[in-house]
Amino acid sequence: xxxxxxxxxxxxxxxxxDDNQQDQTExxxxxxxxxxxxTVSMDGHFIHCLxxxxxxxxHYILPSQNKTTxxxxxIPQLVAIEESKEIEGLLIILNTVGGDVEAGLAIAELLSTMxxxxxxxxxxxxxxxxxxLAVSCKKSFIVPSATMTVHPVRMNGLVLGVPQTLSYFEKxxxxxxxxxxxxxxxxxxxxxxxxxxTGELVMDVGTVLDGEGAVETGLIDELGGLSDALDFxxxxxxxxxxx
Numbered sequence: 001x002x003x004x005x006x007x008x009x010x011x012x013x014x015x016x017x018d019d020n021q022q023d024q025t026e027x028x029x030x031x032x033x034x035x036x037x038x039t040v041s042m043d044g045h046f047i048h049c050l051x052x053x054x055x056x057x058x059h060y061i062l063p064s065q066n067k068t069t070x071x072x073x074x075i076p077q078l079v080a081i082e083e084s085k086e087i088e089g090l091l092i093i094l095n096t097v098g099g100d101v102e103a104g105l106a107i108a109e110l111l112s113t114m115x116x117x118x119x120x121x122x123x124x125x126x127x128x129x130x131x132x133l134a135v136s137c138k139k140s141f142i143v144p145s146a147t148m149t150v151h152p153v154r155m156n157g158l159v160l161g162v163p164q165t166l167s168y169f170e171k172x173x174x175x176x177x178x179x180x181x182x183x184x185x186x187x188x189x190x191x192x193x194x195x196x197x198t199g200e201l202v203m204d205v206g207t208v209l210d211g212e213g214a215v216e217t218g219l220i221d222e223l224g225g226l227s228d229a230l231d232f233x234x235x236x237x238x239x240x241x242x243x
Contacts, residue, residue, distance in 0.1 A: 037077060039087060042230055045237045047089040048081050050074070052107070056129055058100025069096065071103035078110045089233035092120040092137055098128025101153060101172060105129070105179065111136035112183055117236035119229040122146045122211075122220065132176060134220065135184040139232050141224040144211040148219065150194040151206030185218030 039048045052074070054067025062068050081087050092111065098104070111118060111133070118137035126134045126142070127149040134140050134148070142148070153173045177195075181188040194207040194217070201208065214220040222228070 043234055045088045045234060046086050047091055047230065047233055048087045049091045049093060050077060050081075051093045051095070052130070052133060053095050055097055056099030056104045056107075058103035060100075068099075071100070071107055074107050075110060078107070078114065082114050082116055087116065088237045089117045089119075090114070090137075091229055091233060092118065092133070094120060094122045094126045094130055094134055095124035096126060096128075096130040096133070098130055098149075101129050101176070103129075104133055105175065108132040108136040108179065108183075112179075117233050117241060119233050121224075121226065121229045122148065122214075125149070129176075131219070132179050132183075135180055138236070139222070139229075140184070140220045141222050141229045141232075142211040142214050142220045143225055144223060146211050146214075148209045148214050149201075149206060150191070150209065150219075151201070151204060152195050180219070185221070187218075190217065191219075 037048070037050050039046055041047075052069045054069060055062060057068040057070045078090075081090055108129075111120075118139075120134050120137040120140045122130075122134050122140070122142040123146055125147050127147070128151065131148055131150055134142070153169055153176065173195075177188050177191055180186065180191050194209075196205055197207045198205050200206065209217065209219065211220075211223055215223050
């Protein structure tokens with residue numbers, strides 16, 4: 001092989017390498033959008049946006065036609081965001097029907113203990129275990145058209161009618177009530193009243209709150225949209241609040 005052929009091969013290899021890197025970047029960006037996770041720059045600050053949608057999937061895999069958020073995917077992302085030196089804020093966007101109680105509480109507990117400035121925004125719905133997730137951030141927002149359903153703990157499948165089962169339900173419900181009361185402006189007594197209210201849900205107990213109602217009860221901090229949540233995070237970052 002002569003010198004010119006060697007040079008041409010080197011150029012081709014470098015070009016191919018650049019193309020591969022570009023392809024990998026495009027795949028990475030596409031993957032970010034597919035997983036509902038993306039980092040954006042706002043006023044020079046990097047804010048990560050994470051969506052929690054559909055049904056919260058816990059220890060059992062849900063049918064493939066269900067829209068789900070898998071807690072084993074979300075938890076490592078939260079750890080990575082907390083450890084990241086570049087990401088300065090986290091926005092959680094919620095549109096969920098609820099799901100696995102323990103998986104939802106696990107995510108909510110992680111969010112509530114993060115030093116990274118956090119904000120939540122409820123769009124569409126923040127039902128059931130979506131309520132603790134919504135209040136777990138440093139400030140919560142909800143759009144006027146969104147709704148939140150507050151109801152007692154439910155379980156699918158075989159339930160044994162023994163005192164131990166009732167005790168387990170009560171303890172699980174206490175965990176949710178205490179978490180919500182500790183991370184919002186609503187009292188535990190008022191939250192229990194919403195959970196056990198009759199006459200509002202057909203064939204069930206509980207309460208449905210629209211955006212304004214959620215703010216009036218103290219469950220959510222403020223009516224607002226995307227720009228309001230991003231402005232809050234940006235202000236927190238500039239003031240040095242959080243970490």
